[in-house]
Amino acid sequence: MKALVLTLLSLSLSGSLLCLLLLAVRPLLRRVGGTTAAYYLWLLVLLRLVVPVGVGVTVSLPERGTEQAASTPPAVEQEQMGTPAGTPAIGNTAATVEPGEPDGAPEINPTAPRTSAPALELWDVLGGVWLAGAAGYLGWHMAAGAVFTRRVRRSLLPPEPREQAMLDALAKGRRVRLAHSGLVDTPMLMGLLRPVIVLPNSGPTLDNLPAVLRHELTHYRRRDLWYKALLALVTGIHWFNPLVHSMGRAVSLDCERSCDRAVVKGLDAGERRAYGDMLLALAARRRLPPGVTATTLWEGKRQLKARLLEIRDCKRVTGAGVCLMAAAVLLLGCCACGLPDWREAEPAPVSSSAPESREDPYADLLARYERAIHTQQLDEGQPALVAAVVNPDWIWGKLAGLRCGIGCVRMDLNGDGVEELVLGWLDAELWNMDEGYVFAIYTLVDGQPVLAVEGWERNRYVVGEDGYLYNAGSSGADQHQGNKYRFDPSRADFLELVEQTHDVETEDRWMASGTAIAATPLWEESLPAGFEGVLLGEEPILYVADGAEESRPVYIGEVPALFSPDSPYAAVGGWAAVDLDGDGAQETVLQITDVGNDIGGYLILRRKGDRVYGYPSGWRTFWSLKTDGTFLCSEWAGTKESIVSLRFTDGGYEQVEHLTAEGEQFIFTSFTVEGRRVTEEEWQAAWDAQEQKPDAWWYALPEKTE
Structure with missing residues (x-):
């Protein structure tokens, strides 16, 4: 979604700049090169707004501070702070109440905000808003156009023989129909695939029928209906850009002015005056409903003055005008090839090595x-x-x-x-x-x-x-x-x-x-701060069994027997240092393996004061452990899988579910994100975001304690 939004913004920005340039030179172009050339130059702007190709012009976005910090692997963060690589950093550990001890230390706030759950990104919100606006705009216009077109086609009446003969003479073999309708007040051309010129049943247009037909046939010959359809599509895509809406009005005006120019260029002064009088008479009529894709002889009162001036001052295009138009096409074409390339600022490369030396090629x-x-x-x-x-x-x-x-x-x-x-x-x-x-x-x-x-x-x-x-x-x-x-x-x-x-x-x-x-x-590994004595077997762990009110001391060599008392294969397979509850202090998770490195479990080590407490967890937890403390937890029967984090309490810990899928035998039918029921597609998107998070490192236990 981010790529889509940035591409859309790039097209809208480059198209807007091109639109402003054309609006600035448009009066001069009409004066020396004619309205028709200016009308067709708008195609460059429309194509720029919908075609995502061009010569990239890089626009750097600010570096994502919070996201980068959240995704930086622990070892890299420690090296930047001067701590040896592989040493999990530990912050100021808040003192907490130990089992069986009186209150006296501040508790960790279980409702403190966490960043472990995959949040809905800003790009997804922007993309959703754009999609809803585009669908609403285009859907409304298409529905309005379809309803009006259907009503008009049902009301069509055949033309008089004299009118049909006049159309046949002017159309010169072009396949376009002629009909009357009592639902229209102005002549119009409608129908992308089955074009028809619709005349009102009465009015001034019938007295100037040759000019009217030449006007609408000019629209038909130049494919102006397809031009307007493209304009409607571009406006729907860029509905949020007010400049695009202004451009639409300018295109419609240039379309009618250029068509008027084509009609009156062969007429004398009296005939031009009669054509203008017809436009004045049509000014009292109503306009078409919004969304209708059609060309009409009358578009609106605001355009009347400009069109009458175009009829009065119609001049031939000079050689200088042709040269100016060629220069304008070349300039706008070059500008249309530009496309902003949004890129985030690249973070500085992270490395634990010494600063690069010019004398060392490796x-x-x-x-x-x-x-x-x-x-x-x-x-x-x-x-x-x-x-x-x-x-x-x-x-x-x-x-x-x-x-x-x-x-x-x-x-x-x-x-x-x-x-x-x-x-x-x-x-x-x-x-x-x-x-x-x-x-x-x-x-x-x-x-x-x-x-x-x-x-x-x-x-x-x-x-x-x-x-x-x-x-x-x-x-x-x-x-x-x-x-x-x-x-x-x-x-x-x-x-x-x-x-x-x-x-x-x-x-x-x-x-x-x-x-x-x-x-x-290339990698130096050391034990996590605060847990060195426990992992080396020099300091006991205060083991708190499930449901136990008191702890008992055990050394790390005794931990495998806590999970598999009768198995000679049980062992501590490794450890990972991660902040599991988001309080800034890291915990250490021990992985206990059994036969085939399977069916063991996990022991969560948490330092409180000068003691390390151990809380057991089943072997189906801590799968895909991430550096932000979230992990996959699966039910034995395959009826539920969840992405969870931990919240520590006075007597142990609780699991906080962020993503959940439930069903039967790994066929899931119910999905939630942060406790909210969602569709499978929404859940899958959140799951994909979870998988993109960096994985926590699992380290081998020091040989001294194995």
Whole structure:
């Protein structure tokens, strides 16, 4: 909806500027170039108002402060504040009443405003208002026109033979009908597909029938009915722009004046006077109902003076007028090609690396990688294997520490004095098939970094002790091969094949020869402030079981047994630090896994004063946890799914539902947003907005406490 509104505003702004320009030069154009040329120049304005193409003229919008702040990943915010990356920042934690203790600390206001629910954006409101106005305007005009046209067509009477013969002589084979009607007071041309000239049953027009017919046939020949239909469509689209309505009146006047000019240019002074007298006589008649698409000999009293002057002063177009009109067409055509390009101010790139050095050609590239890790968004051209880090679905259980295993090192792989940038998975500083591998090698071409080698899950590289690159590739269980390469930047593929093997033992030996490399991690992980002692097993958690009035101390090593007492597979799979209730202080959520990293649960850790309390939650909660503290909660039987946040109370916490879908067996029929019943389409739009929020990071538990 935002793109639609901005495109509409761009068209309206560029069309308005073009309209003002034409209004300014219109008197001069009519004087030297004639009204007909000025009339057709309005087509450029109409097309500019509906055709969203042109040469972009960038107009920067202010940077969204609140939205950007709400969507900035925690690690990035901390780096901007000087806190090491990966350390969840914690604000001034409000003291709260602990279970069983007397009152004495201020309570957290459970009704404090939150920003966790997807709010209706301003662009959606503006788009809805525009759509309602356009539908109302166009619908009303179409209905009014259809009703009037139907009434007139039902009242039509055939013309007299003399009138029909006169029309046939002037029409010169054009397929247009002639009829009379008692419902009209002025001659008119109506019908886009079946045109008919309608004459009143009596009046001054019958005494000037040749001029009347020439007038309406001119409208028919120039397709003025289609012109007016386009004008009505543009006015409906830009109903909010008063300048477009003014333009419509100017177009109608120029249409009639140019038609009058075409009719009287071959008449003498007496015949012109008679034509003008007919217009004066028609001035007492009533106008057409609004919304009717037709051309009439009489449009209104306000236009009478201008039309009479056009009839009196009708002159031939001179050579100078032709030149001026050509210049005007060229000028307006160039202006019509402009289209404002609304763009928000780009936020400054966020990176945890040191300021870029001009002497380091890889600095910007490394900043992109760090930004991808923080924002969970890949840039174009980055190796696909990084998706394992930026995709939250991969971060589960032991995989929670994968991002901490990405590192880089500069190495001269071929001895030419130019250092390559080698990136890969790190573990114990050894890159081989069991403990890590290279997934990207960049080299410099004309001073710029170029991706020379790319690996992925089934195409792994290691740097051997002998300086060669060893590769293990596989396309199936029994389809694999090993490759020994010499890195050669002079080759198009940067690799020279030295030897190849399909022997598994040789391949394993090659891959095991990966040399130890002292690399620099791209992500530094540390424990959340205020919870270090608990996660290291040095401080107990005051565990508050469901329905319990008192807490009991447990250490983190005892937490898995709280959820699966008889399972030897239960473990703490990872933790995430998020502000769950919007009070500015972060909580820590522990993920407890069981067999197959499933059927565990979650333990919510919340610091109150100098103690950390733990509140259990089922394993169907905290799915798709977002950085704003909202998450997906699902019922066991599949009868309900909700996007919820938490509100803490004296004895625990409550869930606050923001989006809810209910039904039977994952077939949902009832939808609510913030407690308000909505349609499935509205709910889906809110759900899509929720999915666009950044995901929270899940970290591996320190080895000391596992």
